[in-house]
Amino acid sequence: xxxxxxxxxxxxxxxxxxxxxxxxxxxxxxxxxxxxxxxxxxxxxxxxxxxxxxxxxxxxxxxxxxxxxxxxxxxxxxxxxxxxxxxxxxxxxxxxxxxxxxxxxxxxxxxxxxxxxxxxxxxxxxxxxxxxxxxxxxxxxxxxxxxxxxxxxxxxxxxxxxxxxxxxxxxxxxxxxxxxxxxxxxxxxxxxxxxxxxxxxxxxxxxxxxx
Ligand SMILES: *Cc1c(COP(=O)(O)O)cnc(C)c1O
Numbered sequence: 001x002x003x004x005x006x007x008x009x010x011x012x013x014x015x016x017x018x019x020x021x022x023x024x025x026x027x028x029x030x031x032x033x034x035x036x037x038x039x040x041x042x043x044x045x046x047x048x049x050x051x052x053x054x055x056x057x058x059x060x061x062x063x064x065x066x067x068x069x070x071x072x073x074x075x076x077x078x079x080x081x082x083x084x085x086x087x088x089x090x091x092x093x094x095x096x097x098x099x100x101x102x103x104x105x106x107x108x109x110x111x112x113x114x115x116x117x118x119x120x121x122x123x124x125x126x127x128x129x130x131x132x133x134x135x136x137x138x139x140x141x142x143x144x145x146x147x148x149x150x151x152x153x154x155x156x157x158x159x160x161x162x163x164x165x166x167x168x169x170x171x172x173x174x175x176x177x178x179x180x181x182x183x184x185x186x187x188x189x190x191x192x193x194x195x196x197x198x199x200x201x202x203x204x205x206x207x208x209x210x211x
Pocket of ligand 1: 023025046067068151186187188189203204205206207
């Protein structure tokens with residue numbers, strides 16, 4: 001099986017309301033073009049310069065998603081290209097994005113990353129700070145918060161993963177409205193559990209690009 005068949009297999013089994021981000025970090029332009037030619041248009045990167053470099057080389061109708069931890073001094077590279085930033089974890093980061101977006105006369109769509117995993121190395125704000133964070137983000141006119149993102153603990157314990165996704169699902173259900181509509185959860189190993197917990201945007205790399 002190649003990229004095209006793995007991608008189609010995943011696509012064909014998704015509920016209609018769930019969108020797929022093909023995580024193309026460290027993948028070649030050739031591999032990305034194979035997914036593109038199979039109809040894929042949403043691609044995710046976790047490195048700002050890599051996203052920018054790929055965006056200038058690859059077809060203009062690709063929607064680039066920034067999914068990894070974003071340093072403030074790297075924001076400038078992605079502003080011209082990015083369609084959605086999944087990894088908002090501080091007000092300072094929002095300030096920088098807002099400043100750069102204002103200069104380019106853009107509104108940047110963002111998700112707040114919520115820390116639901118056991119690993120402290122994972123980024124994100126704590127779940128009980130979500131509403132306070134949302135309130136603070138209202139003053140940034142060049143940013144539109146459209147949802148939440150979370151990563152579960154890297155674990156084989158399905159129950160634990162399910163609990164983590166479920167906690168984010170409840171937070172999302174409490175705050176969702178006409179603007180806040182996106183719940184980004186689920187990767188190659190846990191996306192089915194994420195979809196069972198109302199995820200409507202999954203981020204899949206290895207299950208598409210690796211044999
Ligand atoms: C790499 C990455 C993914 C994809 O992981 P796979 O296990 O390869 O599907 C999803 N989300 C984030 C934030 C990532 O960094």
